[in-house]
Amino acid sequence: MYSFIKGIAASNGIAIAKAYRLIEPILEVTEDCIEDVEMEITLFVNSMKTTQTELEFLREKVRKEQGDEKALIFDAHITILNDPELTDAVKNSIRDEKSNAAYALKQVSNMYVGMFETMDDPYLRERAADIKDITKRLTSHILGVRLADPSLIDEEVIVVAEDLTPSDTAQLNRKFVKGFTTNIGGRTSHSAIMARTLEIPAVVGTGVATEKIKHGDLIILDGFSGKVHLQPSEEMIVEFQERIEEYQMKKAEWAKLVNEATITADGQRVEFASNIGSPSDLEFAIANGAEGIGLYRTEFLFMEAEKLPTEDEQFEAYKKVLEGMKGKPVVIRTLDIGGDKKLPWLEMETEMNPFLGVRAIRLCLLKEDLFRPQLRALLRASAYGNLKILFPMIATLDEFRSCKAIYLEEKENLIASGVTVAENIEIGIMVEIPSTAILADQFAKEVDFFSIGTNDLIQYTMAADRMNESVSYLYQPFNPAILRLVKMVIDASHAEGKWTGMCGEMAGEELAQPILLGLGLDEFSMSAPSILKSRSNIKKMNKVEMEVLAAKALNCRTAEEVLALVKE
């Protein structure tokens, strides 16, 4: 019978496809005493062969889709799988102790994992994860349980999962994955951001998706309304099919605006830039009409690496982006690690409140050996384009001054050693912490620009953890309190002849843009797929009218009142 479940509409679009449940099975390994040693050894050897075939398949697939570099990990896995020390130990345990294969493997694997986890070298510590991964794969074959593996998907599906980690989403194949729905998450969780980047519809935070949706069921995913339709009727399928076509036509219409500037109906110009996570996102940003890069999140360069990227490696990445944008503005944010983002090779203390702890600039100022090479790489790259450097999580002017002092020191040293550095590099700060927004008039005298990070600004202003669904109702971009903070920052920058951008989710929100335009925001930086649609909207708006709307919004009492006002 037809029914639907509701979640948060995290990424636009509609998909009709079979459900693919991406759920980790529980691999329960018990200790059994076996009688037929040879049979158990054969089971183990056969499971090894199946695992080998699977890993080879994955290696070739990844090699084809993502290149040799990404396929290397599977080579390493295959080598570990065939490690004679490991396989002999398992066989001996089956033979001598009459252990069952799964249990023998578990014992041997645990020993190696323990050994690697306690090593001093961070690279070797990471290998423990490889051993665990292979053990899981091998155990699943011994037990005959199907493992969830997004990279094995080979038909059009809608992925159904508890949650999707960044590495899960990275493995999703755009050709086959038409959308996804999860139990947990919100509009700003990684899975949601990834869906918008991949331009596939997503409904997150349904609470019950994995419970209600069966593997192989045909479902309709509506990323506009946040609904997932289960067991839809023929008529519904036809209706949604039409809506998919309609949406595609609209998208074709927006595509015509790729090379146009963003100008309002009354001739006011603003800049629509794109957020990117790596140089490989650049092409996509340009194809979607970005007038600049409003936020290059450098942390992904660090998170994806096996060790600290060298100054030269960083330089190459930054240079690529600057060159690629051909003189258009590129705002590069220095390392924003901590909170929910960790580096595998960097030891960090466990904190009670990681979002309130040593993250972003706080970490960089503590660990100058991370910070200085990045600044040098940025300075060296500055010669290749229009660079602006952005420091994240600034709470006090002292922090900004410390950053600037280190920056100037590195700059002087480079120039003294004959390196070409651009003359006009702007340095700005993220406004994410209420203290900085409130004191923006003083900051504006010393910084070159502001970039408002709304996700964090809202989280810190409302004191509501954005990872915690129970308080997700407090994520209120339209709360007048937030709008007033945004206004303070914009006004402060303009009073000093500086500019303000916004790189949080809010900048790409269709309903927020009229207000932001009215408040005088200079630069809107969003995920690439939002740019053209937003540009088509802005072209129809009159800035003077939006100023009136913004003034009204500032005097509303609740977020609901503001939303009602905008919708009107």
Next chain:
Amino acid sequence: MVQKEFHIVAETGIHARPATLLVQAASKFQSEIKLAYKGKEVNLKSIMAVLTLGAGKGADVTITVNGADEEAAMEGIVTTMTKEGLI
């Protein structure tokens, strides 16, 4: 039996990808192949044993090959080590 000593010059030592390739190269041969460093000897066909040996930059290691294809094996190992910049 063939035995040879090597001085490791690679920045990261016998590590990561070079280690994997070295083990893969060794595994192609029938002979028993041992890698010794600081008095500890491990099976060169075992990636985990090789990694736990911790032979870093500047390490002096000894490789001993014993078996029917020992000459070819040593040759293959030297080729891989040179190609991967280990020695």
